Amino acid sequence: MNGDLMAKYKVTIDKVTCIGCGLCASICPDVFELGEDVKARIVEAHRTFNDDVKAEGVVKEALSNCVKDAESSCPTTSITVKEE
Numbered sequence: 001m002n003g004d005l006m007a008k009y010k011v012t013i014d015k016v017t018c019i020g021c022g023l024c025a026s027i028c029p030d031v032f033e034l035g036e037d038v039k040a041r042i043v044e045a046h047r048t049f050n051d052d053v054k055a056e057g058v059v060k061e062a063l064s065n066c067v068k069d070a071e072s073s074c075p076t077t078s079i080t081v082k083e084e
């Protein structure tokens with residue numbers, strides 16, 4: 001925790017194992033989208049990093065259930081959510 005009352009969650013996508021199925025973007029479109037390379041990435045509003053192999057972002061508590069649903073639904077377990 002960093003002083004905020006509300007927790008923040010770091011979301012990481014392994015773009016090497018992502019198969020571009022789009023499930024995360026359909027479950028949680030406020031956070032996930034498919035890029036031009038047909039790999040998942042974090043939408044611009046929450047994005048902190050994006051390259052060919054990894055995507056990262058940070059979301060607030062209000063989106064934690066959404067990102068955790070995507071994490072548990074990803075067929076290749078490419079999504080990791082960690083409380084910061």
Ligand code: SF4
Nearest residue numbers: 018019021022024074
């Ligand atoms: S659900 Fe998983 S495999 Fe499918 S697009 Fe999202 S990160 Fe990639």
